Amino acid sequence: MSLLPGLEAELLGAARRTDPSSAPVRARPPRRGRHHRRFGLYSVVAFLALSGGAYAARGLWQPVLGNDVTGRPAASYDAPPREQLDVLGVLRRPQTDADRGIASSAALRGFRPADGDVRTGWVRRLTTLANGSAVVLIPVDQRRGDDTAYAKRDDAQLCLAVVPTRGEMPAPQCTPTSGLLVGEGLTTEVWDPLTPQQERDRAAAIRRAERAGDLPRVTDPNASVAVSEKVAGQIERATYASRPKGGPYSVSLVPDVVHSVRFVNTPGQPVRLVRDNLVVQHARPGEYPSMTSWIDVNGRTLNADGVRVAPSAIVP
């Protein structure tokens, strides 16, 4: 299997166009200049052009889901359940080109089958953080492989994926709808991407610690494991990262009723406005803005001191 199947396809196309045994040779239409020169993000743009074409032709966005390494989740074309649409305006608005853009495609290529069947028509790009990471909402209609009590009684999940500017994409954070309805929201922490040197230092630190037997292992059955990782004892993938110097971003998905959020255990208890059902707080190093109070448009605190919000306060 090729590591870069797209390159194989491009080379095959070039070989066909230059095949001396097949005349006449059909040239490609003119390209738009040197902007397509680079790999990486520009290449994602090219990929998206294809995706957009498929969308226009068939009326459905059909992005590439998953990858050959971690598997390919299924697409779901069913709308999210009414209880999600009722409380999340971002799901009620039409999907835009930005929602189907680079970040969302990258997020979906990192999505695993165990995360659920992707409601591709309701994927939303929510924001871009100051460090360049994009936050993408991915609704799924089934969370396979998850045996939590929530998942057993509520298989409509909402996942937040964070697409960093470099390095590996962390696993998406998911919550069942019921979690949103009782005032828990869906929060994920986003750290600045590690530099290549930090990545190497982290790998070395993990190996040292594992040899000394003083680090727990985190099992991730979907992790792809290289030979070097197996030899280094990382068959069960270690996910505890040495953190970059900057503090984390706290990124939370909240229902429509929440107009702003107060970060209770952060000095000064800052209040941040909600946009597109998302609220972001960039913490300083050492701060962990985990506790929040939800505030409605009238300034009323909905869940003071971490008390859950009654569903009647959330569902219109």
Add this chain to the structure above:
Amino acid sequence: MLSMDLDDLDDAELLLALRSQPEAFAALYRRYERPVLAWLVRRTGRADLAADLTAETFAGALESLRRDTGPSGPFAPWIFTIARNKLADTQRRGHAEDSARRRLEMDPVLLGPVELSAIDRLADDAVVLDLVSALPADQREAVVARIIDEKDYAEIAAELRCSELVVRKRVSRGLAGLRLRLEGNAS
């Protein structure tokens, strides 16, 4: 001939087949993609640059083959010579060229976090596989069977005609030796 059959041909046969079957070049690419990528990522330390240079290397190779200026000998050293020249060009210019790809009207290719991570690991794997090949034969067999081929201990024991305990000891000693050597490499 079906493209599936092409993978069974040797390099020289593929070069001949390329005159009438474009798919032969895809087969050559599949065969040499990982070695070239691994070679480049070990020298550049950057997965994105290694992928860029790999694309330009194979595009350059295709151009040469179409001009009938392909290898006079085996394909493998020839493709690595192209890769080495592309790398030297890049180091001289400060950026990777894309002239061969532009002439061939090739579009850029999706390269996301998953691909970058897989390319990065090639560098590590290449080092580890070199070290594996230097292990004593009994340990090498056991490590390859268990760690690379992911066979059960019972299966390996049957193949090697020894007890599972012996296989486990060989794997354990082999891994310990590899880790020591890796540490030596790192320092």
